[in-house]
Amino acid sequence: MTLLSFNLIKNKNKIFGFSSVLILLSLIGILYSTFNTSFKKPINLGMDFIGGNELRIERICEYECDKVSPDEVIENLSEFSNNKNLLNNIKLQIQNNNSLISIRSPYLTIEESNDLIANIDKILGPLNYESKNSRIIGPKLGKKLLTNCATSLLVSLVAISLYISIRFDKKYAFFALLALFHDLFIVFGFFSWLGVFLSIEVNSLFAVSLLTIAGYSVNDTVVIFDRIRENLKQSSDNYNQTIQISVNESIRRTLFTSITTLIPLLTLIIFGSYSLFWFSVSLSLGILIGSYSSILLAPSFLIKNKITELI
Amino acid sequence: MKRRQGWLFFIIFLLTLSIYLLINFPLQLGLDLKGGSQLTLQLVKDEGNVTKEELEAVNAVLDKRVNNLGVAESNLQTLGRDQLILELPGEQNPLSASRVLGKTALLEFRTQKESTSSQLNNLQLQRFKINDLIEQFNISDKRNKDSLSIIKDNLAEIENDINYSSNYQNLFDNLVDTKKYISNEIANLFNKTDLSGKDLINAGRRQEQTNNNWEVLLSFNNEGGEKFAEITKSLAGTDRLLSIVLDGESISEASVGSQFINTGITGGSAVISGNFSAENARELEVQLKGGSLPLPIEIVETNTIGPLLGSKNIIKSLYAAICGLLFVGIFMIFNYRILGFVSVISLIFYGFFNLALYSLIPVTLTLPGIAGLILSIGMAVDANVLIFERIREELINGKTLIRSIDSGFQRANSSIIDGHITTLVSCFVLFILGTNFVKGFAATLGIGVLVSLFTSLNCSKTILKFLTTYQYLRQKALYLNRSYPQ
Numbered sequence: 001m002t003l004l005s006f007n008l009i010k011n012k013n014k015i016f017g018f019s020s021v022l023i024l025l026s027l028i029g030i031l032y033s034t035f036n037t038s039f040k041k042p043i044n045l046g047m048d049f050i051g052g053n054e055l056r057i058e059r060i061c062e063y064e065c066d067k068v069s070p071d072e073v074i075e076n077l078s079e080f081s082n083n084k085n086l087l088n089n090i091k092l093q094i095q096n097n098n099s100l101i102s103i104r105s106p107y108l109t110i111e112e113s114n115d116l117i118a119n120i121d122k123i124l125g126p127l128n129y130e131s132k133n134s135r136i137i138g139p140k141l142g143k144k145l146l147t148n149c150a151t152s153l154l155v156s157l158v159a160i161s162l163y164i165s166i167r168f169d170k171k172y173a174f175f176a177l178l179a180l181f182h183d184l185f186i187v188f189g190f191f192s193w194l195g196v197f198l199s200i201e202v203n204s205l206f207a208v209s210l211l212t213i214a215g216y217s218v219n220d221t222v223v224i225f226d227r228i229r230e231n232l233k234q235s236s237d238n239y240n241q242t243i244q245i246s247v248n249e250s251i252r253r254t255l256f257t258s259i260t261t262l263i264p265l266l267t268l269i270i271f272g273s274y275s276l277f278w279f280s281v282s283l284s285l286g287i288l289i290g291s292y293s294s295i296l297l298a299p300s301f302l303i304k305n306k307i308t309e310l311i
Numbered sequence: 312m313k314r315r316q317g318w319l320f321f322i323i324f325l326l327t328l329s330i331y332l333l334i335n336f337p338l339q340l341g342l343d344l345k346g347g348s349q350l351t352l353q354l355v356k357d358e359g360n361v362t363k364e365e366l367e368a369v370n371a372v373l374d375k376r377v378n379n380l381g382v383a384e385s386n387l388q389t390l391g392r393d394q395l396i397l398e399l400p401g402e403q404n405p406l407s408a409s410r411v412l413g414k415t416a417l418l419e420f421r422t423q424k425e426s427t428s429s430q431l432n433n434l435q436l437q438r439f440k441i442n443d444l445i446e447q448f449n450i451s452d453k454r455n456k457d458s459l460s461i462i463k464d465n466l467a468e469i470e471n472d473i474n475y476s477s478n479y480q481n482l483f484d485n486l487v488d489t490k491k492y493i494s495n496e497i498a499n500l501f502n503k504t505d506l507s508g509k510d511l512i513n514a515g516r517r518q519e520q521t522n523n524n525w526e527v528l529l530s531f532n533n534e535g536g537e538k539f540a541e542i543t544k545s546l547a548g549t550d551r552l553l554s555i556v557l558d559g560e561s562i563s564e565a566s567v568g569s570q571f572i573n574t575g576i577t578g579g580s581a582v583i584s585g586n587f588s589a590e591n592a593r594e595l596e597v598q599l600k601g602g603s604l605p606l607p608i609e610i611v612e613t614n615t616i617g618p619l620l621g622s623k624n625i626i627k628s629l630y631a632a633i634c635g636l637l638f639v640g641i642f643m644i645f646n647y648r649i650l651g652f653v654s655v656i657s658l659i660f661y662g663f664f665n666l667a668l669y670s671l672i673p674v675t676l677t678l679p680g681i682a683g684l685i686l687s688i689g690m691a692v693d694a695n696v697l698i699f700e701r702i703r704e705e706l707i708n709g710k711t712l713i714r715s716i717d718s719g720f721q722r723a724n725s726s727i728i729d730g731h732i733t734t735l736v737s738c739f740v741l742f743i744l745g746t747n748f749v750k751g752f753a754a755t756l757g758i759g760v761l762v763s764l765f766t767s768l769n770c771s772k773t774i775l776k777f778l779t780t781y782q783y784l785r786q787k788a789l790y791l792n793r794s795y796p797q
Contacts, residue, residue: 056620083481110406110613129403130346130619141351141611148744156740160733167729205679208741208749212686212756215737219730223697226726253700260642260696261689264635268685271630273623275343276682283686 008247009240012300019182019297022289026189033192043188044195047104048203049146051139053113055103058096058131059124065098073123080119083112101127107139149207156211160218168225171302176221179298183217183289184210190285205279213286220257220294224250228302240303247299258291318773326660329667336670341677341751342398344625346618348405351747352395352412353611361393361606368605370395375601376411395608396747405613407594415558415607416598418508421501422542423551423564431552434497435564437469441490442586444469448483462486494560501554501561504542507603510535514599516592519584525592526584529599536579543567544575555583557595628681635685636662639692647699649778649789654695657770661691664762665755674758680751687759690734694767697723697730703791712785720772727767731760 008015030042039045047054059065070092078087091104101124108116113136121127137145160180165173187210194200228246235242265287268280342349354361354369370389377385377397386398399408423431444462451458463482470476470489473496477488512535515528531539546553548569554561563585567576587595636658643651665684669676702719706712738757741749778784 057617085480110409110610113613114404114406128617128619130617131623132403132615132617133620134613134615136613138353138609138611140609141353145746148746152740152744155744156737159736159740163733163736204746204749205752208679208745208752211737211741212734215734218733219693222729222733223726226729249704253696256642256646256696256700257689257693260639260692261686263638263642264631264685264688267631267634267638268682271627271634272682273343273627273678275678279679279682 006247006251006296008244008296008300009303012303015296015300019293022186023182023189026186026192029189029192029196033196037196039195043192044199044201045146046201046203046206047135047137047142049142049149051107051137051142053103053105053108053116053137054133054135055101055105055113055117056131056133057101057117057120058128059099059101060126060128061099067098068094068124070094073120076123077116077119080122081115086112086116108136110136145204149204153207153210157214160214164218164222167222168229172225172229175298175301176218176225178301179221179293180214180217182297183213183286183293186289187213187282187286191282200278202278205276206282209279209282209286212283213290216261216287217290217293220254220290221298223253224294224299228299243299243302247295251295254291254295258287261287318769319777322660322770322773326663329663332667332670333663336673338666338670339673339675340621340625341675341680342400342614342621343616343678344621344628344676345400346403346616346621347398347400348402348408348616349399349612349614349747350397350405350409350412350610351390351612352397352608354393354395355607355609356393363392365606366393366395369608372601372604373397373412373608376597377408379597379600380408380411382408390747394611401618403615403617405615407590409610409613411594411597413608413610414598415604416508416595416601417558417603418511418599419556420504420506420539420542421498421554421556421561422504422546423501423554425551427500428550431497431500431564434473434493434500437473438490438493438497440465440469441486441493445483445486445490448486491560494562497561497564498554498556498559501552501556504538506531506535506538506542508599509602510538511599511602514596516587516589516596518589524584525587525589526582527587527592527595527599529581529583531579531581533579536577539579539581540575540577542575543571544573547571547575555581555585624678628678628685632681632685632688635688639688643692643695647703647790649784650695650699650702650775653771653774653778654692654699656774657695657766658688658691660770661688661759661762661766664766665759668758668762669755672758674754675751676755677748677751679748680755683752683755683757684759687756687763690731690756690760691763691767693730694723694727694763695771697726698767698771706787706790712779712787712790716772716775716779720768724768727764731764734760 033044034040034042037044073092073094074087074090077090081087086105086108089106093102094100095102101120103116103120105116113134117127117132117134157180161173161177164176167173168176191200191202191206195202224247227250228243231242231246231249232239262284265280265284268276269284272280352373354366356365366389370387373395374387377387382399382402384400388396390396397408397412399405402408444465447458448462451462459482466482466486466489473489473493475489475492477485477492479485479488510531511529512532513530515530516525517528518524519526543553546567548567550566552564552566554564556562563583583595640651640655640658643654645651647654665687668674674680698719701723702715705715705718710718735757738753738760741753742757745753
């Protein structure tokens with residue numbers, strides 16, 4: 001038992017400090033992304049939300065694919081096409097030992113997209129059309145998806161908050177929700193930074209991951225608060241000590257749950273399809289932060305300072 | 312104890328049923344797992360919201376068109392209040408489908424206004440020229456800047472003649488736009504009649520005998536036949552032409568011979584010959600057979616996945632799921648010993664029940680769906696962890712094994728239900744508000760959460776009770792970790 005215990009009363013300020021740093025970093029990321037990047041948004045919105053065209057296709061090579069530079073390809077492309085908007089905004093990457101071509105471009109019609117593939121085939125071909133993945137999203141749908149995701153997030157946060165406030169009294173509900181928003185904010189900020197540094201874009205699956213994280217985080221906090229309440233009913237002589245004991249009693253459970261959820265997520269990151277990669281990363285991060293906030297942060301809110309006790 | 316035995320048989324029965332279901336009703340795979348195209352169609356209405364009736368009417372027309380396209384197992388369904396999703400399994404180039412579906416296909420028959428012949432002749436000439444340019448563009452080498460600039464100059468000349476300028480960035484778009492403008496202008500030289508696509512009973516196509524072009528055959532119903540006879544009678548012998556207008560653009564103009572001056576063209580059929588290629592003729596045929604759309608639609612999303620990529624996705628997901636289960640199982644057995652073993656068995660049950668429900672409901676399995684399933688493994692294990700932690704506490708507090716198990720299940724109950732409810736809330740919202748893509752995730756995670764309520768509370772308990780009927784398996788040490796103080 002001693003192995004898994006942490007002195008909350010002593011380290012309360014350290015926990016608050018740590019969380020404040022994380023929140024501050026996230027806030028800086030979000031602000032930086034809003035004001036100092038080309039996309040001028042708190043987070044780098046992907047084509048799900050702004051529309052565009054995404055194409056991935058493999059090359060057929062005999063032994064190894066010869067090395068090509070993306071700039072060269074785009075230069076060659078300008079000989080086949082005179083669509084300036086496309087040529088100026090196309091992003092082309094060549095991955096997996098030069099065998100996988102992945103392209104992001106502004107919105108194209110199906111015809112234009114087919115033309116693009118045909119031109120790429122002329123430059124880098126032959127291509128394996130069996131491995132093609134092409135997505136085209138119109139700008140109108142993008143806007144709709146964005147409002148859709150925002151509404152989903154809001155509605156379920158409200159629903160979860162309602163549930164928590166019915167289930168607990170005001171104080172507990174408030175702190176549980178505070179911990180929840182702390183988690184979501186940090187994950188959001190992390191992805192803002194990813195957008196700034198690695199041009200990682202968020203799509204609708206990111207919104208889904210935020211929602212799922214919300215469910216998990218609240219759930220973890222609820223379990224610990226339940227335990228605190230249960231123990232406080234039995235012995236009310238030493239309030240802070242009781243919280244400490246309750247947390248220590250639930251640490252194993254929360255850690256184990258996080259681990260058993262992280263394991264499948266890690267296998268998804270390692271083995272899963274690329275389209276689930278950042279989704280799994282965001283979920284994993286959310287679960288890590290979520291278990292930290294339920295074990296350490298949320299109960300620390302409940303711990304009373306000597307001064308407040310005097311008052 | 313007897314009651315538990317009943318549960319054991321019930322669970323084994325459910326397992327057999329699940330396996331039976333899975334063998335006889337294989338899982339439906341989404342396009343990201345088997346390859347194909349998916350189109351999202353948005354109804355466009357300038358004012359007000361799209362009504363339910365309008366959505367259904369559009370759905371019905373598109374359904375007919377899709378059926379006439381001849382893609383096997385194609386599937387059209389409505390999404391939300393104003394969208395439709397079309398799935399075309401195996402289709403790698405959705406271009407033709409998008410052309411067929413995207414057009415309103417409002418067919419009209421119009422008669423030429425008085426004394427517009429010279430205007431019409433000029434416009435027809437310009438249309439002939441622009442068609443020629445489009446053809447030149449299609450066969451030209453796009454790298455050859457000279458040939459492109461010749462086309463550009465010719466286009467400018469035409470635009471000058473008709474007093475129009477088209478402002479797209481792309482030469483091809485400008486060509487198409489100018490052609491559309493000309494066809495529009497031609498249609499405006501004609502008066503509307505009461506004969507339209509609604510009066511058709513069938514459409515067909517055939518190759519013209521004199522050249523390689525195709526023509527589209529129209530058959531009218533009785534009333535339509537009469538209207539057509541009436542219209543042609545009024546034009547016969549005059550220099551006014553009959554125009555066939557599709558979506559506001561005249562596609563063909565024809566004169567009516569003076570031999571029809573008494574009766575008009577009877578027999579209830581007509582032919583549109585407008586220089587169609589085989590593909591264009593087929594597309595028009597499909598559109599006319601389906602009727603015109605009550606509201607225009609726009610294709611807002613296209614998703615195409617190659618079959619090879621699909622099968623790769625299946626294999627990757629399978630690896631991830633199996634490894635996930637395996638490592639979780641090892642972790643559980645390592646930490647909880649016999650109890651861990653119980654949770655592994657109930658996880659296997661869990662997997663089968665989930666998959667069986669997918670084939671029963673049915674849930675189409677997609678990549679996000681698989682992510683939901685894999686994630687719900689964590690949720691299912693969580694319930695077990697909660698219970699097992701309680702059981703261990705009770706054991707450490709000195710209770711007997713049987714009593715510890717009972718109170719462990721009992722005391723973990725409320726936490727488990729809480730956790731499941733918060734996740735279900737998220738799933739529910741996602742399912743209602745989410746896109747098709749997201750719905751798959753919400754569905755599998757939601758089903759997983761419900762199944763896990765059953766397996767964790769019931770299966771685990773039953774299996775555990777069954778194991779504890781054996782004297783050898785009732786040693787407390789088997790339930791506690793070695794590192795734990797006993």
